Amino acid sequence: MLQGFLQRTIQYGDLKVTIGRTPVQTFGDGSGPEIAIRMTPSAAVKLALKPDLKLGECFMDGELTFEAGDMYGLLELVGRNNNVWRNDNNFIGRLRSATHRRLTQVNGRRASRRNVAHHYDLSYDLYRRFLDPDLQYSCAYFRTPTDSLEEAQIAKKAHIAAKLGVRPGDKVLDIGCGWGGLGLTLGGIGAEVLGVTLSQEQLTIARQRAAASGMDRHVDFQLRDYRDVQGQFDRIVSVGMFEHVGVPNYQEYFDTIARLLSDDGVALVHSIGRRTPPGVTQPFIAKYIFPGGYIPALSEVIPAIERAGLWVTDIELLRLHYAETLREWRRRFEAQRAEIAELYDERFCRMWEFYLVASEAGFRWFGMMNFQIQLAKKVDALPLTRDYMALGERDLLAAEAHLHTPSAAQRTAAE
Numbered sequence: 001m002l003q004g005f006l007q008r009t010i011q012y013g014d015l016k017v018t019i020g021r022t023p024v025q026t027f028g029d030g031s032g033p034e035i036a037i038r039m040t041p042s043a044a045v046k047l048a049l050k051p052d053l054k055l056g057e058c059f060m061d062g063e064l065t066f067e068a069g070d071m072y073g074l075l076e077l078v079g080r081n082n083n084v085w086r087n088d089n090n091f092i093g094r095l096r097s098a099t100h101r102r103l104t105q106v107n108g109r110r111a112s113r114r115n116v117a118h119h120y121d122l123s124y125d126l127y128r129r130f131l132d133p134d135l136q137y138s139c140a141y142f143r144t145p146t147d148s149l150e151e152a153q154i155a156k157k158a159h160i161a162a163k164l165g166v167r168p169g170d171k172v173l174d175i176g177c178g179w180g181g182l183g184l185t186l187g188g189i190g191a192e193v194l195g196v197t198l199s200q201e202q203l204t205i206a207r208q209r210a211a212a213s214g215m216d217r218h219v220d221f222q223l224r225d226y227r228d229v230q231g232q233f234d235r236i237v238s239v240g241m242f243e244h245v246g247v248p249n250y251q252e253y254f255d256t257i258a259r260l261l262s263d264d265g266v267a268l269v270h271s272i273g274r275r276t277p278p279g280v281t282q283p284f285i286a287k288y289i290f291p292g293g294y295i296p297a298l299s300e301v302i303p304a305i306e307r308a309g310l311w312v313t314d315i316e317l318l319r320l321h322y323a324e325t326l327r328e329w330r331r332r333f334e335a336q337r338a339e340i341a342e343l344y345d346e347r348f349c350r351m352w353e354f355y356l357v358a359s360e361a362g363f364r365w366f367g368m369m370n371f372q373i374q375l376a377k378k379v380d381a382l383p384l385t386r387d388y389m390a391l392g393e394r395d396l397l398a399a400e401a402h403l404h405t406p407s408a409a410q411r412t413a414a415e
Contacts (some may be wrong), residue, residue: 276367
C-alpha cells in the first residue's frame with residue numbers, strides 16, 4: 001500500500017525508502033536533494049493507513065529516521081508534489097471536515113482551559129529558549145527580508161497598535177494576552193489594558209513583567225475566559241487566540257466582541273487562516289500540540305461577523321510572514337536542543353521538531369496564511385483611507401527606536 005501510494009504521488013524529487021531489511025526503493029524523477037528514509041515494517045503499515053498522523057508519530061517514536069536529508073527536506077519534497085495528491089475538496093473530505101468540527105471543537109469553558117494548559121502551561125524555560133525576549137508566540141511582521149526576529153516582532157506590535165489607533169486613556173481588552181508583551185506595549189502608549197488568559201503559567205509571567213516595569217498600575221492581567229468579561233472597551237485586540245475558539249463558537253466570539261466594544265470602538269483579530277475552503281486540523285497537531293484547535297477559512301469567519309452586526313473595516317493577509325517566524329523559532333530551538341532535552345526528553349524534542357517543521361511547511365507549501373480583520377460598530381469610526389495606519393506605525397516604530405537608543409550620557413558612561 002505504501003509503495004503504491006508513493007509511486008502515484010511522488011513524481012518530482014529524489015526519495016529513497018528502506019523498510020526493515022528490504023532493498024532501497026526510489027521514488028520521483030531524481031531532481032533536487034536526496035531524501036533517504038529508513039523505517040520499521042510496523043511504521044510502514046502505520047504510514048500506509050494514516051499518513052497524516054503517523055508520519056509525525058513514527059518520527060517522534062524513532063520508528064522513522066533519516067539517512068540523508070531531514071524532516072524539513074521531506075516536507076518540502078511533499079510540497080513540490082502537493083497538486084498530485086491533494087484531495088481537500090472531495091466529498092469524503094468535506095464530510096470529514098463537517099464531522100470533525102462538530103465533535104472536536106465545542107470548546108466550552110472547561111475544555112478551553114484544559115486545551116490551553118496542554119500547550120501554554122509548558123515550562124517558561126522552554127519558551128524563553130526559542131522566542132524573542134518579549135515572548136511573542138505569534139506571527140511576526142517582516143518589513144524587509146533582513147529583519148531579525150526581534151525587529152519583526154516589534155514591527156508586528158506597532159502594526160497592530162497603528163491599526164487599532166490606540167490613544168492615551170483608551171480602555172483596551174487583550175483577549176488571549178499570552179505572556180503580556182502586547183498589553184505592556186499598549187500600556188506604554190498610555191492605554192488602560194485588561195489582558196485575559198486561560199494559562200496560569202502565562203498569567204504568572206505577565207504579572208511579574210508588569211510589576212517589574214512599573215506598568216501594573218495601567219495593565220491588569222487576569223485568569224479569565226473572554227466570555228466572562230464585562231464592561232465596555234474602546235479597543236479590543238486578539239492575537240493568536242482565535243485558532244482555539246472552535247467553529248461552533250464563532251458566533252458567540254463575535255457577539256462577545258460586539259457586546260464589549262464601545263459604540264465608536266475598534267477591534268482587531270489576528271489569526272492563522274487557510275486559503276482553501278473549510279477543512280480539518282492536521283491530526284498530529286490536534287493530538288499532540290493544540291487539542292481543540294482549528295485553522296479557519298475566511299468563508300467561515302465573515303458570516304459570524306455579519307450576524308454580530310459589526311463592520312469589517314479592513315482585512316490584511318500576511319502570507320509568508322509566519323513561515324519566516326517559524327524558521328527562526330526552529331533554528332533557535334535546534335540551537336537549544338540539548339538544554340530542552342534536559343527539561344523534557346528526546347522524544348519531546350522530536351515531537352516539537354516535527355511541529356515546528358510541519359507548521360512552517362504549512363505556510364510555505366500547503367495554503368496557510370495569517371489574516372488581520374479590523375472591526376467596528378460605526379461606519380465612521382475610522383478615517384476614510386488607510387493612510388493613518390502607515391503614519392501611526394511609523395511614529396510607533398520611531399518612538400520604539402528612540403526608547404532603545406542610548407543617550408549621549410549613556411554612551412559616555414559606557415565608554
